[in-house]
Amino acid sequence: MHVTDLPTPSLLLDKARLTANVDRMLKKAESLGVALRPHLKTAKSAAVGTLATDKLRYGITVSTLKEASYFADHGFLDITYAVGIVPAKLDEAAHLMDRGVELKIITDSPDVARAVAAHGAPFDLLAEIDCGDHRGGVPADGEELMEIAAAFRTDAEPGQAPRLAGVLTHAGHSYGVNSIAEIEKIAEEERLAVVGAAERLRAAGHQIDIVSAGSTPTALFSKDATGLTEYRPGVFVFFDLDQQSRGVCDRSDIAVSVLASVIGHNKAAGKILLDSGGLALSKDRGANAFRPEVGYGEVCDAETAEPVGGLYVSGVSQEHGHVAVTDPAAYEKLPVGSKVRILPNHACMTAAAYDAYGILEGTEVVGTWDRVNGW
Amino acid sequence: MHVTDLPTPSLLLDKARLTANVDRMLKKAESLGVALRPHLKTAKSAAVGTLATDKLRYGITVSTLKEASYFADHGFLDITYAVGIVPAKLDEAAHLMDRGVELKIITDSPDVARAVAAHGAPFDLLAEIDCGDHRGGVPADGEELMEIAAAFRTDAEPGQAPRLAGVLTHAGHSYGVNSIAEIEKIAEEERLAVVGAAERLRAAGHQIDIVSAGSTPTALFSKDATGLTEYRPGVFVFFDLDQQSRGVCDRSDIAVSVLASVIGHNKAAGKILLDSGGLALSKDRGANAFRPEVGYGEVCDAETAEPVGGLYVSGVSQEHGHVAVTDPAAYEKLPVGSKVRILPNHACMTAAAYDAYGILEGTEVVGTWDRVNGW
Structure with a gap:
């Protein structure tokens, strides 16, 4: 046709452009030695997810639990739900884990952290860090981060007990500038914030496996990923005029x-x-x-x-x-x-x-x- | 629950408020002696449509052919598709008529009118009139209206041949003011525009059955519907802050x-x-x-x-x-x-x-x- x-x-999707965009990001992540955990909130498509994970169907990010369930149906079993969880959604999240999903959930609330710890399911929680976007997240150097951590035992074993598995940040403010130099600067601040938070938590005895950052602009233009384990860009699969307008x-x-x-x-x-x-x-x-x-x-x-x-x-x-x-x-x-x-x-x-x-x-x-x- | x-x-829907909103509009239309052909683009729901048509399931407006098909599935058989049609959509529209729908389509393009006349199916076309909103529509007193009319035989019988069945206008600019006096003024301009267009077409020999107007603000605050056959308000079923902000x-x-x-x-x-x-x-x-x-x-x-x-x-x-x-x-x-x-x-x-x-x-x-x- x-x-x-x-x-x-x-809605049209140009396959050659999609493939080139994915290749660009996969190469960038590889060059910095971090994993790519694409944020599939943009595509919401298993076919795009398969491409964007280099056919591994592993390591993705989603923005709703419905997305998580859809991707689990399509064989994706390592999923980060990167919007702050609330206690009322913990049963649904636990059900995904019962289906074999290695689910990571996030919060910036000590109260929620305590509810996660008390729920009974062996959740992997990531503490959300505010690296300057001022949407969600606690400061990397503040008391709230330690309060979140204090909800969990430092000797919790993955899959056995609820634990603090890592830290995550989103540099949404990188969409608000249109010079590469400014994006590079934000990328470095993002890295320092989340790596700093990880170090504080490790010093308190927690095993911090995940140090997650990387919006589309900061992942593409970052020069250093030392201390990070993964990038979670989303819109890079398609791009749009918003990204084009920022260069x-x-x-x-x-x-x-x-x-x-x-x-x-x-x-x-x-x-x-x-x-x-x-x-x-x-x-x-x-x-x-x-x-x-x-x-x-x-x-x-x-x-x-x-x-x-x-x-x-x-x-x-x-x-x-x-x-x-x-x-x-x-x-x-x-x-x-x-x-x-x-x-x-x-x-x-x-x-x-x-x-x-x-x-x-x-x-x-x-x-x-x-x-x-x-x- | x-x-x-x-x-x-x-998404929540308060049934008592919905019912009161519908009653208010049904009474208003009745008081002015016009039919209510609710625009179901807002609700997109058969249950709401049943309420808004006083359980008659007759006489509705839609904004997509998919809506038309959905409402036909639910027994609504008198449907106006109130977004300008294009020749490529005529087969789909004709298929709805084959399913028993009395479908009305609209255009403001003489070229499209000629394509409708040439298609073969006995379409009821409404000429779209611009009453001051400056979105779609031809002027009520201009040459284009007569060009649209000229595409059709004046002796075309309903259901037997394509014909010009009426005129339709949308006073979208009534959303742009927040005084009742201004809405009343726009309502009267809207009426005069579309009734004037109908009179011109009748003078040219066309049987103009439908004279359609009435956005939510103008339908609610109009004082006179002389010459109109129907109102097509949409958002009145639910209302919102936009309508509230306008009073x-x-x-x-x-x-x-x-x-x-x-x-x-x-x-x-x-x-x-x-x-x-x-x-x-x-x-x-x-x-x-x-x-x-x-x-x-x-x-x-x-x-x-x-x-x-x-x-x-x-x-x-x-x-x-x-x-x-x-x-x-x-x-x-x-x-x-x-x-x-x-x-x-x-x-x-x-x-x-x-x-x-x-x-x-x-x-x-x-x-x-x-x-x-x-x-």
């Missing part, structure tokens, strides 16, 4: 896009209307920090995936994408009924609206890969 | 919410973290035009659904909701592991992340209603 034979809106990738690296139809010309208002709006693209505007012109996505040719000069999704309602037109030649280039590809602002948000990817080799649709959404 | 026994994030509803009318767990306290950063982020709430910020403080949603008590004084989802990442804290008492009020309800910024966008509603009577979960997503 040809790409333009798909219904619209459809982390080129536009030609972006592997996912949305196939859309032109459904109207409102010449009086200077607009082309698409059948892909807020639900099909998301309302994420992350890329706008450094590329305000892109709005909700960049309009590309459906065949070549090259930009249709200067056209962007400037506004969205639920099912309508609005493309601002300044040069009326655009109406002839994109007649009503024609198709375009939209490069997404933020791949993780956009892909979540779809149950599946149409897999492309060039302009041929060679298959369909499923994904898991929801909670 | 008690509301707080549900996993998080979950269209009260906060206590908002029928959908998201149950979330507190997963962390980042006291140094002044934040409570929730397990409900951009995917669970959407990144819509429509309410911020008139209530900038609400961010991505208002934090309410999980039991009472009343606001937890002055707490809002101030930021989101994929699975994290960030609640800015100014009064440290909030940490005690909402310990890690506790649950809250989030009132959504924009119900249509938020609900689309879920496959089902947990139906509430007070704080009891009395059932689950499915919904249809995707395309």
Whole structure:
């Protein structure tokens, strides 16, 4: 099937670009001597996970327990659930372990740590460290980290008793800069924070096996991974305009896009209307920090995936994408009924609206890969 | 089951509020002598559609052909697909008619109108009119409207040949004001535009059966529906902070919410973290035009659904909701592991992340209603 034979809106995944993106990250991790534990919150796809783990189906990160269950169904048995757990979810987590999953859970709360220790299942807990993102995490040098650790016996054996198995951090602030020098600086701060936390815990007698860091920007541009055991980048499998706007990738690296139809010309208002709006693209505007012109996505040719000069999704309602037109030649280039590809602002948000990817080799649709959404 | 026994994030639907919202709109339409053809793009639920059509399961609006198919499966046989059609979707539309659906499709493109006329199936087409929203639609007094009409025979019989069955408009700009006087003004402009278009087409010999208007704000606050045959409001079934911020509803009318767990306290950063982020709430910020403080949603008590004084989802990442804290008492009020309800910024966008509603009577979960997503 040809790409333009798909219904619209459809989520497209360019296999050659995906493979190149994965290779780039696998090589980077190998060069620094750390494992790659890809964060599959972006792809939510077993097929992508298989590629991104170099076919080992081992060592992945997820953002929901539903993802964990889906990946376990597909043979992935070493899973880190990298969103703070709450006591009410411990039974579900323990059930995954009963299914053979080596599950790692995280928290930055001493209260939760005590609940994990008291639950009865032999959880591997990672303490979440705030390395400057100021989302979740405790400071590497603060009292709370030691309080979390104090919930566990230092002689707990893996798989036998709940234990503090490591530390984990997320340098989300690396998405907020657009110079490689700044990313390198954040990568080093990230490393020092989490390695420092690990050292403090080891000094207190804990066996810290896992020292986990590495967002897509910091993993790609870090120069040193000393003391780290793994990287957990996510969006690198697909990239998007958000990453492109920060200089982390080129536009030609972006592997996912949305196939859309032109459904109207409102010449009086200077607009082309698409059948892909807020639900099909998301309302994420992350890329706008450094590329305000892109709005909700960049309009590309459906065949070549090259930009249709200067056209962007400037506004969205639920099912309508609005493309601002300044040069009326655009109406002839994109007649009503024609198709375009939209490069997404933020791949993780956009892909979540779809149950599946149409897999492309060039302009041929060679298959369909499923994904898991929801909670 | 008690509301707080549900996993998080979950989509909640308060049945009493839903019923009251539907009653309000049914009475309004009846008082003006127009039919209510609810836009089920918001609810995407057969159970809600049954309520919103006063149990008649007749006369609904949808935003995707997948919705049309889903509602047809549930016995709804009079469906308007109110997003501009493209020629490539006509076969799928014709298939719905073969299944017994009285389908109405729309366009604002003379080219598409000609393709509809040429297809062979006896489509009922509505011409989309721009009444001031400047999304889709042709001007009511322009040449394009007559070009669309000219694609069809004026003596076409319903169900026998493709025909121009009516006109339709959407006053989306009624969401952009927050005074009832301005909404009333837009409602009258909307009516005059679409009724004027119908009159022009009738003067040209077409049998115009359908004159369709009425967004949630304009339907609720219009004073005159002379010449209209129906209203197509959508979000009224649930309401949201966007509508509340415009004065269209009260906060206590908002029928959908998201149950979330507190997963962390980042006291140094002044934040409570929730397990409900951009995917669970959407990144819509429509309410911020008139209530900038609400961010991505208002934090309410999980039991009472009343606001937890002055707490809002101030930021989101994929699975994290960030609640800015100014009064440290909030940490005690909402310990890690506790649950809250989030009132959504924009119900249509938020609900689309879920496959089902947990139906509430007070704080009891009395059932689950499915919904249809995707395309």
